[in-house]
Amino acid sequence: MTQDARSELPGQYDPHAVERKWQDSWEREKLYAFEEGSSREVFSIDTPPPTVSGKMHMGHAFSYSQQDFIARYQRMLGKNVFYPWGFDDNGLATERFVEKKCKVRATQMSRKEFQQLCLTSTKEAEEELKRSWQSLGISPDFERTYRTVDDWCIATSQRSFLELYAQGREYRKEAPTIWCPECRTAIAQVELEDRELESSFNDIAFAIGKEKAVIATTRPELLPACVAVFVHPDDQRYRTLVGKTVQVPLFGQKVPILADVRADPQKGTGMVMCCTFGDQTDMEWWKAHSLPLRICLTLDGKMNTLAGKYAGLPLKEARKAIIEDLRASGALLAQRSISHMVNVHERCSTEIEFLVTKQWFIRVLDLKDELLKAGRELVWRPEHMRHRYENWITGLQWDWCISRQRYFGVPFPVWYCRKCQGVILAKELPVDPLTDKAPACACGSTDAEPERDVLDTWATSSLTPQIALQWREDDAFFNKMYPMSLRPQAHDIITFWLFNTMVKGLLHSGKVPWSHAMISGWALDQHGKKMSKSRGNVIEPLEMLRKFSADSLRYWAASSKLGEDLPFQEKELVAGKKFVTKLWNASRFVLQHLQGYSLRETKLTTVDRWLLHRLQGLIEQNTKSFELFEYSRVRADTEQFFWHVYCDNYLELVKGRLYADTSPERDSALFALSTTHLALLKMLAPLLPHITEEVHHLGFGKGSIHVSSWPKAEGGLLDEEANRAGELLIAVVGGARKAKNEKALSLGAELDSVTVGCSPEERAVLQSVEKDLLDVTRAKRVTYQDAKELIVAITPADGK
């Protein structure tokens, strides 16, 4: 090759310039746009929309890269990939984000105004986030971007509400609800979190005439709400007490002593008070024994008038005061410090309460069997993630509470008739009952009370398939596209997002929303701990992108199996960086020689047939691996082949032929090089989209590698005999290299001869590739000896 040809390929690879160049180009060319009219098979992805209030963190970089591997592979299979983008900009986090940014209060303007403000003021943040995600080199169709706060999403969410209402799935009921006193709203079971807290266990005497019964409680502030005392039916100590009445200290109400198996004789004194409501069991007792309702808390977590002189005190202070008064009155018999697990609201870490309020629910408890069945129809990758889904469903105890006592959010499309109390449903969407006029009630009245509550954000984000697929009545597009092919997400939100989407999908369309779910793990810190702001162990992916490159970050993301958590260590990015450099250098070398070459049939040498044989095996394996979402195996196998088979051995073997311009076997080498190099680039393209695009562009034509076809294994290129010869040759070359190394010779040192000890059969095979052996070892001749095991010795040219 001439100097000119070589000079066209820069010696240094500049990942930052190249990556930005291609990211811009892909977007400009709309390379990843879904083709709506096409008859090609569709592969659709229910992309997780990131929340606009946060930043891109390492976990995102990790899991979005993994999703993208699959998207790019599917695209190269020739499928019409539907890979929309979205932002979750609805909900409390956004509300706070916008309030802070614009220095406003949501409650001081209409929802519509605030929504408009959200739409405009998150725009900038979303542009920046989009750039962050784009800089990973992912391939969604950014033209199809939805925002969960926009009119379309609000209308979709409201439509879902109306449809489920029509199905009789939704009900509004005054019932004990999980309540956060800090956020002053009902919350759902899924929003709870465990927290270990210090508390004290108090033995408190209740009077039975002149006798006393001693109960143990951690929550003496609930004494005014006490409606009964429970003991276990078999508890000999209290047998005679059952049926009697006791008097609650300080508050004086008389409550019955009842027997129930849910009272644990081992716990505390074995005697427990039931308050409406201290915990889940209280609720069960209340229902089962038809106990009265006594509520002593207000919605913001203070004592109400039922608490008498304690009214108005926040719960914690009331507890203190009541304990003091119990002590003073002699009713407090003992106190022990304990630490126990309590349920807190995951957003604000406040201990939750059970309060009776009027809320909207979607009935799901009767769907458990159907939901379990649906979960089995879904292909889970990795498979065991289904257990988490099933475990969650089996343990479900509440219908899905979808109302939130927040001001901002998707409004319920509902009014209540002041005349007949009936529910009035909106006819046009989107709607805000607070500002829009209600249609006339069925009873004829036009006097309507708007519903002030908003929908749980999950009620909207559970509709991502409907949102992305533009769900509307009689919609051919939606019907054609639903269910989708893939739900990619991380394992922590199986019980939230995946479960809720499943519920909505089944209820609206009677079908599982996707055929496959791919569940990613988390990126952990170097010690295997979750990254979090409070721990101070967060590593910014953008910083790593600046320091390394998107390709090396993606290479890292492909280093462990799908679903596994991976500790992040900066040094692990070095591997990707080195690999990219190696690929660049090998490509420079190969492209030099391929200048002006176009693929043509030729008689192939044994060594070339060996390489092509090995390549077919790799193609087959990689295809299989990608079908099973095992991108880590694709990475490992391709790396192994590229580096150790192709670079370390094959490229060294062909150098002789390549530099000898007139060799008739040069054409064979060029055929093998061209075929193999292109196939390798293609198989690496899903993992390393930038470097492969760059090299493809430089050496293999103008079209993007990402819309080129995935390599196909060709049976015609399989050649067992050549494979045996190649493997044997590699072993001999290895032996010769080792021998040179032992003599402290350079690998390029000329040799007088290589002596091979082998069987007569092996000798015959080696003689068929002897020229290659001489080329790569730089020996003048080969001599053979009979031997049981392969032995390689060398004689240096200078006779050393």
Next chain:
RNA sequence: GGGCCCGUGGUCUAGCGGUUAUGACGUCGCCUUUACACGGCGAAUGUCCUCGGUUCGAAUCCGGGCGGGCCCACCA
């Protein structure tokens, strides 16, 4: 308390019934060979958490421990 996952050289990871136990990072030695020293060749480093069992044979299958993670339940 229940479920699920995981435990492989200093670090990360592959393998999941027969391999001299994979590869990378790191360490050490040799080698400046015309793609690459961000390289090549080689070396050292492993009771494959532990104890039992099944098997001709187990890192791999089964059971009991121990350790880590996640989810759920309990949380008077």
